[in-house]
Amino acid sequence: MEPKMRIVTGIMQFISWSFATMLYSGWAYLIREWRWLQTFVSLPTLIMIPLLFTIDESPRWLAVVGQHQRALKVLRRAAKLNKVTLPPDQDLLAIMKIIQEQIVNALLPHSGHKIRLITFVMTLDFCIVGMLFFGLTMGANTLGVNLFIYVAISGTVEIPARTILLPITKWFGRKRTVIISYFITAVVLLTQPCIPEGLLL
Numbered sequence: 001m002e003p004k005m006r007i008v009t010g011i012m013q014f015i016s017w018s019f020a021t022m023l024y025s026g027w028a029y030l031i032r033e034w035r036w037l038q039t040f041v042s043l044p045t046l047i048m049i050p051l052l053f054t055i056d057e058s059p060r061w062l063a064v065v066g067q068h069q070r071a072l073k074v075l076r077r078a079a080k081l082n083k084v085t086l087p088p089d090q091d092l093l094a095i096m097k098i099i100q101e102q103i104v105n106a107l108l109p110h111s112g113h114k115i116r117l118i119t120f121v122m123t124l125d126f127c128i129v130g131m132l133f134f135g136l137t138m139g140a141n142t143l144g145v146n147l148f149i150y151v152a153i154s155g156t157v158e159i160p161a162r163t164i165l166l167p168i169t170k171w172f173g174r175k176r177t178v179i180i181s182y183f184i185t186a187v188v189l190l191t192q193p194c195i196p197e198g199l200l201l
Contacts, residue, residue: 011162011165011166011169012162012166014158014162015158015159015162015163017158018155018156018158018159018162019155019159020155021151021152021154021155021158022151022152022155022156024041024151024155025147025148025149025150025151025152025155026148026152027040027041028147028148028151029148056074056077056078057070057074059071059074059075059078060099062074063096063099063100064099064100064103064104066100068093068096068097071096072089072092072093072096075092132185132189137151137154165177
């Protein structure tokens with residue numbers, strides 16, 4: 001995959017989450033007992049279990065950890081499926097060694113304290129984003145609106161929101177886009193206490 005398409009793929013794959021949110025409101029309307037609802041929406045995930053055994057590891061990751069022959073096998077399979085011709089094996093192995101050296105040399109300066117700090121910040125970030133997302137969704141009953149319609153709309157608005165990220169990310173890059181998005185979100189949330197009670201009711 002071309003580097004410029006990785007951002008697009010990473011963003012677009014979450015659109016399925018938006019469609020699932022929209023469908024969830026419909027299933028919740030039809031199945032009011034939450035235990036049966038959770039069981040019903042969880043059963044399709046069982047289909048994914050056999051698929052886990054058919055998914056190959058990333059050739060890039062295999063190359064970085066030194067499993068070059070295994071990476072070569074994955075590349076051959078991908079080339080066969082896509083009907084393309086690969087360079088000779090010795091050329092691919094040479095490229096894998098270069099990739100491995102580049103990644104290792106890039107990670108060494110960030111090992112130790114810095115990598116732990118990055119991991120901590122990312123973990124904290126995901127926790128906060130998760131609490132905000134589900135907190136806003138589950139707090140819909142305080143708005144005095146139909147919960148099913150609210151959840152369906154919340155899934156619908158995510159589609160243009162995620163789609164508009166494509167040109168923005170291409171123009172400003174991922175880092176600036178994330179910082180600006182977080183800043184706008186923080187400002188909006190901090191203004192909520194200033195909204196008079198009963199305004200949305």
